[in-house]
Amino acid sequence: MSTDLPTIELNSGALIPQLGLGVWQADDADTERAVRYAIGTAGYRHVDTAAAYGNEAAVGKALAASGVDRSEVFVTTKLWNADHGRDRALAAIDASLDRLGLDRVDLYLIHWPLQNHDRMIDTWRALIDIRDAGKATTIGVSNFEPHHLTAIIDATGVVPAVNQVELHPRHAQRELRAFCAGHGIAVEAWSPLGGSGSGWGSKSTPNTLLTDPTLTTIADKHGTSTARVMIRWHLQNGIIAIPKSVHEERIAQNIDVLDFELDGDDLATIDRLDVGERVGAHPDELNLGAPKD
Template identity: 50%
Template structure:
C-alpha cells in the first residue's frame, strides 16, 4: 500500500498529507464512503458538526477493523457555538457522535467576524486542547487579520488553517502567512468543485503524463505543501484520487497551474460570511 507523506504540525502531531473529505456526503451514505476510502488506503478523514455525518464517520472507523491510532480524524465547531460554554458543549456532542475518547484535530469552522468574538471561541478551543481530549486545534477559513488577533491574545498558535484553495484560488498570501507562523495549510474544494478539470493548461499536463486532470491538480497541491482531502462517493474515483504518488510535476508544470489563479471562490468570503444557521 502507498505510504502517504505525513506533515508534522507545530505541536509535534503528525497528519497524513492526503485525506478523504466528507462535505456534502449524505449521512446515510457516509459510512460506506469512508469504508471505501479506508479500503483504498486513506487514513485521514475530514468531517464537521455542520456536515451532519460525524456519527457515520465514527461508525465507519469502528467497523473498519483498523486500530484507532492508525486513523486521523478532523472535525469542526459549528457556527452557532462560538460562545465558550456553547463551544465546550458542542465538542462534547462531537465526541458523542463520533464515539471517540480522543479527537485528532478540532477546528473553528468559520471566524464569523460580524457575529461575535472568535477570540473567546479560540480560548474555549484551548480549554479543549488542555483537557487532552483533542490532540491538536486549529481554525478554518481564517484570513491573516483573524489569525493575527488570535495569536495576539492567546498562548496557542493554531496548528492548522483550513481554507478554500485550488488553481483558480491559489491563496498565496494566506499560505505565506500560515507558513511564516508555523501553521499548516489545508485545502478544501481542491479541484474547485470540478471547475478546473477542463482547463487547457491542466488537461495538457494530464495528457502528457497519462494522468487524469484531478490527479494532476491534487499532485500540484501536495507538491506545494498543502494538506488535501478530496471527496467522492464513487469508489473508482476515490481510488483514483489516492493514486497521486507515482509521478511528479516539473517546476514548469507547477508554475503553469499556479498561473491560473483568478481569485475565484466556490464558497463564501470569510471576511463577510456570518451565517450561524
C-alpha cells in the same frame, strides 16, 4: 501510519497525512460507505468531517467497521458557527465526540471566523482548553484570514496548527499561505479540485478546473487525470488536500498519486491559473448561523 502517503509535522508535533477524504454534503449512507471503503480498502488514514455536515455519527460507524486501528487514522471535525463562545464550544466538542464514538479527535477546527471579534477569541480560548483536556490532540481554524489569525494569536499566544481554507489552482491563496508559513501554520485545502456546482458566495464562479485545457494538457503528458494533477500540485506545494467523493472509483483514484511528479514547468504553468476565483464565500462576507446572544 500504514500507508506511504506523505505526512506533515504540525506545530503540535502531531503528524497529519497530507491527503484525506472529505465528506461535506454526503448523507449518512454515502458517508458510512465511503469512509469505510477509504479507510478499510483504499488506504486512506485521514478523514475530515464537521458538526455542520450532519454525518459525524456515520463517520464514527465507518471507522469502527473499517478494521483499522483507531491510532492509525487521523480524524478531524469542526465547531459549527452556532456554537461559538466558551460554554457552547465546550459542550459542542462533547457532542461531536459522542456522535463519532471517540474519546478524542486528532484535530478540532473553528469552522468559520464569523464577525464577533470578542466571541471569536473566547471560542479560541475554549479550543485551547479542549486541547489541554485531551479531547483534541491538535487545534486549528478554518476559513481564517490573516487578520483573524493575528487576533487570536495576539490574544492568547497560541498559534493554530492548521488553517483549512478554500484553495485550488484558480484560488491559490499565496498571501495567506505566506502568512501561515511565517507563523508555523499548516495550510489545508477544502475543495482542492475546485468544488462543485455554481458556487455559493457573492462573487462565486462555477468550477471548470476538471476540464481546463491547461490541466488537461499536463494530465495527458503524464498519462493521468486532471484531478490527480491537482492533487499532486497540492502535495508538491506542501498543502494538505481533502478531496471529497462518495464514489469508490474516484476515492481510489484520488489517493493513487505517487507514481508521477509534476516538473518545474508543470508547476509554473499551473501557478498561472491563479486568478483569485472563489467557489465559496469570502470569510469576511459570511456570518451564517452566528449566535444571537
